[in-house]
Amino acid sequence: MAQKGVSTVSRGRKRVFLGFSIIALFVLFMAALALLYMISKGRPQLLAWGLLILVGVVLVFLSMSILSLTGAFIWNKGIPRGIAVRAVASIFPFSLRLAKMFGIDEDIVRRSFLQVHNELAKREETHLTGQEILVLAPICLQKADCRYKISVEVSNCRRCGRCPVNGLLALQDEYGFHLAVSTGGTRARQLIKDLKPKGVVAIACERDLASGIQDTRPLKVLGVTNDRPRGPCFETEVNLAEVEEALLNLLGKQESISLPKGNMLGEGASS
Numbered sequence: 001m002a003q004k005g006v007s008t009v010s011r012g013r014k015r016v017f018l019g020f021s022i023i024a025l026f027v028l029f030m031a032a033l034a035l036l037y038m039i040s041k042g043r044p045q046l047l048a049w050g051l052l053i054l055v056g057v058v059l060v061f062l063s064m065s066i067l068s069l070t071g072a073f074i075w076n077k078g079i080p081r082g083i084a085v086r087a088v089a090s091i092f093p094f095s096l097r098l099a100k101m102f103g104i105d106e107d108i109v110r111r112s113f114l115q116v117h118n119e120l121a122k123r124e125e126t127h128l129t130g131q132e133i134l135v136l137a138p139i140c141l142q143k144a145d146c147r148y149k150i151s152v153e154v155s156n157c158r159r160c161g162r163c164p165v166n167g168l169l170a171l172q173d174e175y176g177f178h179l180a181v182s183t184g185g186t187r188a189r190q191l192i193k194d195l196k197p198k199g200v201v202a203i204a205c206e207r208d209l210a211s212g213i214q215d216t217r218p219l220k221v222l223g224v225t226n227d228r229p230r231g232p233c234f235e236t237e238v239n240l241a242e243v244e245e246a247l248l249n250l251l252g253k254q255e256s257i258s259l260p261k262g263n264m265l266g267e268g269a270s271s
């Protein structure tokens, strides 16, 4: 039953992204028709033709992106992941702008983008070693009153179990990946530059994940959204099972070897 619920949410999220993409396509098509009408009425020809060519190019580009993305989902094979992921990335700004225009919460589109991106990225088989993987976590996972400087060195954590860093360290013990806690997007990008991982599991809010994934292409990055029960950037949480699932995908493994099920914080995961 739980599985069924998850897949329904997943399908719903994908539809949001594809829906916005198709609306963007429709808006551009209408703009092209309006320009053609202006030209037929003898309006400033040069400007109208210039705009029409611009809208036409974007229209063709967007249509091809949506087609390749739809093809990637329907046929699964046949379209290289790189093209499909690039298509998602190119559609995303249009969908986001449209959501803004209609006053729709942009995080809904970002979440949908992440869902589509993760699904496509996971289809690419990888068999990385733990050492080739970086798990990037945001500093806001840490308890606000914790005095240990984990952004400098995660091993400074005393594993008291009050925040998800404890569970992430337990996962690191099992899989041997690099774990870094970042204080912001710039630091996260720097860590990727320095450590040169072949795969990344990034934990962050929708906004940071969406921009980070775009900036680090073609690196395989799987995004895991953090939960913010106490508001943004404050003592956030993460579903460790989702982190582990992303790790297993990068490692090319099927089975979990570590965490107690359904544990958000990973209490008791450490010895």
Ligand code: SF4
Pocket: 142, 143, 146, 147, 148, 150, 157, 158, 159, 160, 161, 162, 163, 164, 165, 166
């Ligand atoms: S698990 Fe405990 S010691 Fe470690 S970062 Fe969280 S609050 Fe601090």
